[in-house]
Amino acid sequence: MNKTSIKRIGVLTSGGDAPGMNAAIRAVVRSCVYHNVECVGIFRGYEGLIEGDFQPLDARSVKNLINRGGTFLKSARSKEFMTKEGRQKAYDHLKKAEIDALVTIGGDGTFKGAIVFNEEFDFPIVGLPGTIDNDINGTDYTIGYDTALNTVVEAIDKIRDTANSHNRLFLVEVMGRDAGDIALNAGIGAGAEEILIPEQNMGRDRLIESLKRSKKSGKSSSIVVVAEGDQIGKNILGLAEYIRENLEEYECKVTVLGHIQRGGSPSCYDRVLASRMGVGAIDALLNGERDVMIAIVHNKIVSIDFKESLKGSNKIDESLIRVADITSI
Ligand code: F6P
Numbered sequence: 001m002n003k004t005s006i007k008r009i010g011v012l013t014s015g016g017d018a019p020g021m022n023a024a025i026r027a028v029v030r031s032c033v034y035h036n037v038e039c040v041g042i043f044r045g046y047e048g049l050i051e052g053d054f055q056p057l058d059a060r061s062v063k064n065l066i067n068r069g070g071t072f073l074k075s076a077r078s079k080e081f082m083t084k085e086g087r088q089k090a091y092d093h094l095k096k097a098e099i100d101a102l103v104t105i106g107g108d109g110t111f112k113g114a115i116v117f118n119e120e121f122d123f124p125i126v127g128l129p130g131t132i133d134n135d136i137n138g139t140d141y142t143i144g145y146d147t148a149l150n151t152v153v154e155a156i157d158k159i160r161d162t163a164n165s166h167n168r169l170f171l172v173e174v175m176g177r178d179a180g181d182i183a184l185n186a187g188i189g190a191g192a193e194e195i196l197i198p199e200q201n202m203g204r205d206r207l208i209e210s211l212k213r214s215k216k217s218g219k220s221s222s223i224v225v226v227a228e229g230d231q232i233g234k235n236i237l238g239l240a241e242y243i244r245e246n247l248e249e250y251e252c253k254v255t256v257l258g259h260i261q262r263g264g265s266p267s268c269y270d271r272v273l274a275s276r277m278g279v280g281a282i283d284a285l286l287n288g289e290r291d292v293m294i295a296i297v298h299n300k301i302v303s304i305d306f307k308e309s310l311k312g313s314n315k316i317d318e319s320l321i322r323v324a325d326i327t328s329i
Contacts, residue, residue, distance in 0.1 A: 040097060049094070240253075
């Protein structure tokens with residue numbers, strides 16, 4: 001039921017793309033159709049908002065999309081939206097197109113922009129957390145994270161084959177910006193020897209000690225998963241050099257997984273999560289909520305205050321560190 005005067009809703013994706021964003025757009029569009037509200041696609045995130053790059057979307061515009069990675073609306077990291085002038089242009093385009101509310105799908109940068117915009121123009125916005133990093137406060141999972149984990153595990157399984165054949169040590173760098181969620185969970189899932197994450201500074205020498213111990217205990221090859229934001233892992237080539245100088249037991253190789261982690265067909269979990277969140281976004285807007293993020297908490301879809309989402313990133317689950325330590329013995 002539409003308890004508001006909202007007749008037309010815009011949807012955009014912004015920041016780094018994440019698998020499942022298309023499924024979220026699809027759910028937003030079809031939810032609008034279900035509620036007899038018009039839906040407008042905004043291309044290239046806030047850049048398209050500033051330039052008025054809009055296109056009406058109907059149920060068939062989003063066909064054959066649920067299985068596709070990336071975002072068909074395209075994405076951008078807009079510098080102009082950080083300026084007052086840029087946001088004013090965006091507002092003018094929204095007014096001209098008679099768009100009454102926005103759904104923004106993205107990460108913390110997207111939400112920061114949305115919060116400022118909402119404060120300046122009192123414009124109803126609902127955010128969906130879409131980022132592989134899983135670094136948004138207040139939601140257990142973000143759209144794209146599960147797929148990225150599976151991509152990383154699949155890649156490390158392959159690296160393990162060659163590591164094992166040559167008795168080598170591999171440092172595998174994974175994404176996550178300042179968060180260690182991808183590294184920690186994919187590391188456990190792929191059976192890594194050590195996992196370096198920004199939330200826990202291990203130090204180079206403890207790493208060397210640990211690798212020596214595992215070699216002594218009979219391991220012939222090793223995988224170390226390194227989060228890109230980790231203190232000693234940030235310079236992964238430097239770390240590899242240090243290991244080569246201080247650990248004779250292994251030949252050390254480096255693999256940086258990079259943007260393959262952002263691509264590919266979304267996992268079933270991400271498709272369902274994105275669908276639930278997309279429906280939740282339109283429910284929230286038509287219920288009169290504004291300035292909220294849709295989150296999943298204990299497998300329930302809820303809405304939380306937008307500002308909550310930016311209160312530091314999700315803390316790492318300490319019990320996972322213990323699991324990683326025990327299972328890598
Ligand atoms: O936020 C998603 C993410 O893939 C991070 O993990 C990574 O640090 C960053 O984006 C890379 O950004 P870009 O694609 O702009 O290089």
